[in-house]
Amino acid sequence: MCRSIKTLRPPYTEHVTSEDSRAAALQYVRKVSGMRKPSKANQEAFDEAVAQIAAVTDELLASLVLPARPVAAAG
Template structure:
């Protein structure tokens, strides 16, 4: 699934930005919803899902412990 989502943890990606996290969340929601761009009546649900996935991703990356690496903090 979602082969175009890149790994966002060190050492695969040394610096992760909020844009990286948002792009991964957007790609995930597009994949599971089947919509590249939702219809107007689905826009709110689609955007809320992207925000929720991005927040969960940020939390995951901040709490993962990779041997020899500092936790990831998303950069602007």
């Protein structure tokens, strides 16, 4: 669906920022709404959707239980 959204969890991304979550949310809302730039009448709803999806994304990433990554041996 949203091929430009990157995976936001290790090992795909090491340091996820709130900007990363917002960018993914923005891409999602654009795709779902079919609008790259909403009209003034839709701007508030569009921005609220982006904010809510970004917040839920942060909550999801914080609650995921991921397998332990192997520790590299010191050489």
